Each structure stands twice: as C-alpha cells, then as structure tokens.
Amino acid sequence: MAQLVDMNSLLAILRHEIGELRRIKRELNLIEHIPAIDNFSFVVFYSPYLKREHVDSILKSMRESDVVAIADNHLLAILPGTDKEGAIHLFEGMKDFLSEEGYYIIVSYPEDGNSCEGLLESLKLYARSMGRSIPAL
Numbered sequence: 485m486a487q488l489v490d491m492n493s494l495l496a497i498l499r500h501e502i503g504e505l506r507r508i509k510r511e512l513n514l515i516e517h518i519p520a521i522d523n524f525s526f527v528v529f530y531s532p533y534l535k536r537e538h539v540d541s542i543l544k545s546m547r548e549s550d551v552v553a554i555a556d557n558h559l560l561a562i563l564p565g566t567d568k569e570g571a572i573h574l575f576e577g578m579k580d581f582l583s584e585e586g587y588y589i590i591v592s593y594p595e596d597g598n599s600c601e602g603l604l605e606s607l608k609l610y611a612r613s614m615g616r617s618i619p620a621l
Contacts, residue, residue, distance in 0.1 A: 486546035486561070488539065494553040494560055495621065498526060499600045501562060502593060524593050525571040526603055528611070528618045529559045529578060531586030542578060555619035568592050587616055 489497065501524055509522045534557045542559065543552060551562040559578075563571055568590050575588040589610050597603035604621050611618045 485548060486543045486550035486552045487548075488543060488552050488554070491553050491555055491560070491619070491621075494551060494562065495600065497551050498562055498603070501564065502598075502600055502603075505593070522594070523565060523567055525563045525566045525568060525590050526593070526607065527559075527561045527563065527571050527575060527588055527590050528607065529561070529575050529586065529588040530557055530616070530618075531559075531579070531582040532557055533582045533585065534559060538582065541581070545577070546574070558619050560619070568595075587614070589614065589616060589618065 505522045505524070534554075536554075539552075539554060539559075546552070546561070547563075549564045553560045563574070566574075571588075571590045571592075575590075579586055579588075589607060591597065591603050591606045591610065593603060596606040607618065607621075
C-alpha cells in the first residue's frame with residue numbers, strides 16, 4: 485500500500501528521491517541509464533470524482549514504495565522505478581476506476597529534469613501546453 489503524505493512532505497520526498505538516486509548511481513559507478521535503478525515518475529492526476537473514500541482503495545492498488553499526496557481533486561504521486569509507460573498504465577486504470585473522466589500529467593527523472601526544480605518546471609510546462617491546471621507546488 486502506498487504512503488499518503490501532505491504536500492510539503494511530498495516535495496521533500498521528491499528532493500530526497502533525486503538525491504538518493506544520484507548517490508546510488510555514483511556509488512555503483514553507473515555510466516549508462518538503468519531505469520529500474522535511476523528512474524522515477526512524478527504524476528499529477530485530476531478527477532472531478534476523486535473523493536476521500538476513494539483514496540484508501542487507490543493506495544491499496546499501489547506499491548509500498550509509492551508516495552501520494554491529495555490536493556482537492558488532484559492526486560500527486562512519486563513512483564520509484566517507474567517509467568512513463570508504467571505510470572500511464574497505472575493512471576489509465578485510475579481513470580477507469582473514477583468513471584473515465586480526468587487527466588494525468590507525467591514527468592520522469594532524469595528524462596524531464598535532473599533536479600526537483602527542473603521536474604516541477606517540466607510539469608508546469610506540460611500542464612500549460614495541455615491547457616490543464618495543477619495544484620500550487
């Protein structure tokens with residue numbers, strides 16, 4: 485079951501995850517990109533039907549390593565070891581669960597940014613290009 489945290493903690497965990505992945509890559513002397521080791525996705529999911537009573541079911545469908553925060557009708561998630569395709573698969577299932585309405589925006593480390601600020605800037609850019617809103621980060 486995924487961990488539910490507040491928004492401030494989510495951003496701290498995002499920074500921590502980036503630092504941890506950099507440390508692991510450095511200590512293992514990895515030159516090439518290995519998605520299972522040095523990759524994660526950060527997702528903003530919106531559904532007009534996202535309610536508190538859905539959150540427990542959603543958390544149970546996710547891995548223990550995943551971290552989630554809720555802001556109004558938005559669910560934000562850090563998915564360690566998950567590329568964009570894996571994140572798309574998970575959030576398409578969530579859209580199905582919540583009546584097919586809504587959207588998600590996915591950024592991946594290090595593809596879309598190699599820092600917390602870079603990832604958040606990519607997320608905001610993708611949201612603007614799609615005409616979508618995201619919670620204040």
